Structures are given as structure tokens and as C-alpha cells.
Amino acid sequence: MIDRHLRPDEIELLLDGEEGFGVAPLRAHARSCVECQGELESARALMMALDSLPDFAPSPAFADRVMSQVHVFEPWHAAATRTVGQLIPATRPARIAASFGAAVTAGLATASVTWAVARADLAVFTASLGLERFREQLVAAGSDVVSTVIGQPGLDALRGSSPEVMALALGGFVAAAGMGVVGIRALATSARGSR
Structure with missing residues (x-):
């Protein structure tokens, strides 16, 4: 009990x-x-x-309405398979034509890559030529800036000097420019403060 x-x-x-x-x-x-x-x-x-209550059945569209609001995670491989499946033609002749086109494209891509690898020396030469031109343009632009700032006689004197003197001159120029910027900012701040 x-x-x-x-x-x-x-x-x-x-x-x-x-x-x-x-x-x-x-x-x-x-x-x-x-x-x-x-x-x-x-x-x-x-x-x-x-x-004793009657049995109720949901409408046939109930599951579709619910699932349309559910965010289902789809793995990347399933999405890729579905996307590729949509790209495959439906008829046999179209699939054969698409396969032939893909084979020709793959063959041309392979031939292009093979040619480019075999001609790697040409690519290296073209790249080095481009880099040399870029360096020349950069030096010319720097010379123009320096000749504008210190004049042509100063530029000729720098060209004839050692790298240490050139580095010292460049450092002095950067220091002078920095002090100029600081001075202008100080003047602007004091002008705003006196208003």
C-alpha cells in the first residue's frame, strides 16, 4: 500500500x-x-x-508557409552541385556541344599557360624593363622637385656629392618642411584663439 x-x-x-x-x-x-x-x-x-474533439488537419500549403520563413543552412558543396546542375543543358545534343566547348576552352587555356611558362624569360625581361622605366621616372620627378626647391645650382652640387651628403640634405629638407607645417598650425591655432 x-x-x-x-x-x-x-x-x-x-x-x-x-x-x-x-x-x-x-x-x-x-x-x-x-x-x-x-x-x-x-x-x-x-x-x-x-x-471527443474533432481531428484537425492543416491545410496543404501550411508546411510551405512555415518552411518559407525558416532559414535553412545549405552547405557549400550542395549549393555548388545545385548551381552546376542548373548550368548543364537538358537535351543530349546541347550537353555534347557544351562538353565540346568546355574541352576546347580547357585546351586553349592549357596551351596559353604552357606557352607563357616556356617564355618566362620574355616575361621577366618585360617586367624588368617596366621597373627600370618606373625608376627613371621616379628619379626624374625627384630631381624636378629638388631643383624647384633649391634651384639648379643646388641640384648640381648634390649630384656631385657623396650619398651621405645627399641623405643629410634630404633630412634637412624634411626637418625644415616639418617645422614649417608646425609653425603654420601654431599660427592658425593662435589666430582662432584670439577671436
């Missing part, structure tokens, strides 16, 4: 008509306990009321 009230899972066992070890003491307790008997009867009435 059980000396406590039945739990909801035990009441469900009795409603389902389960048989087995441990069910007999539950039935005996339900017959002797007025409160548990009332719980069992109200659960049985609820179950009969639920069974």
Missing part, C-alpha cells in the same frame, strides 16, 4: 490501463484514497473530452 498521493505519471499509468509490477499497489491506493480517486476521475473525464 502506498502512503502518499499518486503522482501525475502514476495517474497516467492507471488511465492507460498499464499492467505490470507496481501497478497493483497504485490501483489499491486509488480505490482507498478519496482525493486520488477524484484526481483519477477528473483525468479520465479530461481524456474523454479530448478524445
Whole structure:
């Protein structure tokens, strides 16, 4: 005999008509306990009321409406397979023509790459020629800037001097330009402060 009230899972066992070890003491307790008997009867009435309700089925478009709002993760390989599948022609002659076109394109690409690798010396020569031209243009532009700042006689003097003197002159120019910028900013700040 059980000396406590039945739990909801035990009441469900009795409603389902389960048989087995441990069910007999539950039935005996339900017959002797007025409160548990009332719980069992109200659960049985609820179950009969639920069974009497009509069955409802969702509309056929219900699943489509729900799934249209669900964000489904698609792996990259599945997306790639689907995309490639859409690109494959549907008819056999079109598939043969597409395969022939792909083979010709792959052959031309292979031949182009092979030719370019075989002529790597030409590519290196062209690149070095381009870099030499770029360096010449950069030096010419730098000479123009220096001749504008210190004049042609100063530029001729720098060309005839050692690299250390050129580096020292460049450092002096950068320092003078920096001090000029700082001075202009100081003047602008003091002019704003006096207003």
C-alpha cells in the first residue's frame, strides 16, 4: 500500500490501463484514497473530452508557409552541385556541344599557360624593363622637385656629392618642411584663439 498521493505519471499509468509490477499497489491506493480517486476521475473525464474533439488537419500549403520563413543552412558543396546542375543543358545534343566547348576552352587555356611558362624569360625581361622605366621616372620627378626647391645650382652640387651628403640634405629638407607645417598650425591655432 502506498502512503502518499499518486503522482501525475502514476495517474497516467492507471488511465492507460498499464499492467505490470507496481501497478497493483497504485490501483489499491486509488480505490482507498478519496482525493486520488477524484484526481483519477477528473483525468479520465479530461481524456474523454479530448478524445471527443474533432481531428484537425492543416491545410496543404501550411508546411510551405512555415518552411518559407525558416532559414535553412545549405552547405557549400550542395549549393555548388545545385548551381552546376542548373548550368548543364537538358537535351543530349546541347550537353555534347557544351562538353565540346568546355574541352576546347580547357585546351586553349592549357596551351596559353604552357606557352607563357616556356617564355618566362620574355616575361621577366618585360617586367624588368617596366621597373627600370618606373625608376627613371621616379628619379626624374625627384630631381624636378629638388631643383624647384633649391634651384639648379643646388641640384648640381648634390649630384656631385657623396650619398651621405645627399641623405643629410634630404633630412634637412624634411626637418625644415616639418617645422614649417608646425609653425603654420601654431599660427592658425593662435589666430582662432584670439577671436
